[in-house]
Amino acid sequence: MNDVRELTRRLVSIPSHESEADVGDFIEQWLREHTDATVTRDDAGTDEGRGGNVIAHKGTGDTSLALVGHHDVVPPDDSQVTPAGEYVVEERDGRLYGRGTADMKGAVAAAMCAFRDADPDGELVFASFVGEEVGGVGARCAIDQGFEPDYAVVGEGSTGYSEPGVTDVAVAHKGRRGSTITARGQSAHASEVAQGENAIYRATDAVDVVRDLEFPETTVLGHDLGGSVAVTEIDGGSAWNVIPERCEVTVDERTVPGERADLGQAETIDGVEWTVDQDLPPMACDDAAFADAVLDAATDAQDAQPEHVVKPHATDAGWLSQAGTECVICGVAEPGEAHTADESASLAVVERCYEIYRRVAESGLV
Incomplete structure (x- = not known):
């Protein structure tokens, strides 16, 4: 050979x-x-x-x-x-x-x-x-x-x-679903907090939703296979004295056959949108x-x-x-x-x- x-x-x-x-x-x-x-x-x-x-x-x-x-x-x-x-x-x-x-x-x-x-x-x-x-x-x-x-x-x-x-x-x-949670708010001067809507706060509220999701699990020919969900990146804000109007959070999900974490729940937070960037089955x-x-x-x-x-x-x-x-x-x-x-x-x-x-x-x- x-x-x-x-x-x-x-x-x-x-x-x-x-x-x-x-x-x-x-x-x-x-x-x-x-x-x-x-x-x-x-x-x-x-x-x-x-x-x-x-x-x-x-x-x-x-x-x-x-x-x-x-x-x-x-x-x-x-x-x-x-x-x-x-x-x-x-x-x-x-x-x-x-x-x-x-x-x-x-x-x-x-x-x-x-x-x-x-x-x-x-x-x-x-x-x-x-x-x-x-x-x-x-x-x-x-x-x-x-x-x-x-x-x-x-x-x-x-x-x-x-x-x-x-x-x-x-x-x-396992598969991999990579997605982005985008939180939008209203910018304002940081000295006038009430005049804006803080996108970072909205994003962290969405992160709390993700943190509480149950991980998907299944069994294949008698073998257990468990998935996971993790926030891996966060990007938001433009200056130390500006209430941020946008914040993005990256989510890495390891999927299993027939089961997915309900990441759509993040959109129950005002101003938050969830989009899928990659989905490897x-x-x-x-x-x-x-x-x-x-x-x-x-x-x-x-x-x-x-x-x-x-x-x-x-x-x-x-x-x-x-x-x-x-x-x-x-x-x-x-x-x-x-x-x-x-x-x-x-x-x-x-x-x-x-x-x-x-x-x-x-x-x-x-």
């Missing part, structure tokens, strides 16, 4: 934080050269230079399984880029270091090789999306254009959740048999005993789940690795994920 390691290294070496087009070109060409699949490139994010999603299909049948990843990355740390603008890629102690190793080019390489090698009974799909790090640009575009496999294994991180080094199977994750797998099949494949691919777990982070699995695809998450990254200055991935786990994906593809699900 040295080709999985080498493919990971090659993908990580191609910069993809400003534009994913070059690495998308590489993935597309590799699939055309190494598989007999039907390979397509759509127009997702092309107006921003992202280059479009890469999607490949092989096999036929009534049921489809997709191996899903993304090939964009967050901007690298200065230490992860050479003066010439190339990504630094280093192998040490069985780990590959560099931007995108964990999130998530290691899993993309594993999925590419598994897609190449698997002999499924039904339709097998490989998809690598653009723009995951900026709200699911690629996933949403693909769904709008009819991408809706029956099942999907999304290769985001699931290693190290039950025990260090164990690659688990996540059956649910949560994910829940409702098909226990599918979740168990992926867990069986994960168990067979390692000596440890993996478990069904839940993740705190939103992924493209949320968009797919919302569109009707049964999803689980199984991938290389460990908690705390993604987006860091010393991001790395275990090459042994990259190879393990290749085995998991291939076993799932040949498990009879499709």
Whole structure:
């Protein structure tokens, strides 16, 4: 399986934080050269230079399984880029270091090789999306254009959740709803308080409403998943001697499937408006048999005993789940690795994920 390691290294070496087009070109060409699949490139994010999603299909049948990843990355740390603008890629102690190793080019390489090698009974799909790090640009575009496999294994991180080094199977994750509470008042000189309406006071009254909201909770395949609501920023006022006429409060809500905090209650305060700025959907797998099949494949691919777990982070699995695809998450990254200055991935786990994906593809699900 040295080709999985080498493919990971090659993908990580191609910069993809400003534009994913070059690495998308590489993935597309590799699939055309190494598989007999039907390979397509759509127009997702092309107006921003992202280059479009890469999607490949092989096999036929009534049921489809997709191996899903993304090939964009967050901007690298200065230490992860050479003066010439190339990504630094280093192998040490069985780990590959560099931007995108964990999130998530290691899993993309594993999925590419598994897609190449698997002999499924039904339709097998490989998809690598653009723009995951900026709200699911690629996933949403693909769904709008009819991408809706029956099942999907999304290769985001699931290693190290039950025990260090164990690659688990996540059956649910939280979403994120970011919103703004805007309080408006009437400005006045601070020496004449009664002549104005203090927007900061109205905003803090709204914050008290948010503080008293119950956090959403649910259960997915026997696993508890709890959300949260937190005020994270406040901005208001123009001068020390002016009654403020405007104040904004940022709210971070971690959502769970089927439940939302009633943030609209903030609008019961006079002069207060609540607007949603971002809404990344949560994910829940409702098909226990599918979740168990992926867990069986994960168990067979390692000596440890993996478990069904839940993740705190939103992924493209949320968009797919919302569109009707049964999803689980199984991938290389460990908690705390993604987006860091010393991001790395275990090459042994990259190879393990290749085995998991291939076993799932040949498990009879499709």
